[in-house]
Amino acid sequence: MTPFGEAVRRLRRERGVSQKQMAAALGVTPAYLSALENGHRGRPSFDFLQRVAGYFNIIWDEADDLFRVASHSHPRVVVDTTGLPAAYTALANRLATEIRGLPPDAVTELTEMLDRIVFLREKAR
Incomplete structure (x- = not known):
């Protein structure tokens, strides 16, 4: 699971929304949403993040936190140490x-x- 997947799952459960309901509202498949929650998909797009924030009607601070955890949610990381000791x-x-x-x-x-x-x-x- 990624930090973003964990955050989305928490928000969804706190509000009593199923993956199927949320996926339909956001215009994605339940399989895609499940893959995001379980860390089988990379970072979501900015557009998708905005749709999630709008769907949950979250305030700016909470939206900033969601965007921050999304930036740290790529399950396959590349660390470029070119030029470093x-x-x-x-x-x-x-x-x-x-x-x-x-x-x-x-x-x-x-x-x-x-x-x-x-x-x-x-x-x-």
Whole structure:
């Protein structure tokens, strides 16, 4: 499952809407919506994101969150380390090799560490 799929499923369930109902309202097939929710499809288009936000009538902040999680929801990621030191390439390859075996708490810890680093970098600008 992707972060976007998880968010859509949560919104759908909170509002008591079936995949079939939502798919019909958005002009997509239930199979496509299911594939999005289960991480078998890549990032949705901007147009689709707008239709989802409109369908659920969500406010700007919540829509921004939905758009943000969609940007982090491509199940097949390519990490371009061209021009970076060898250690960066080694890290990207190691993560690709090990990610399926990481326990959830390790994923949380790594994500929090990255969030702190990005926050400090942005603060320094």
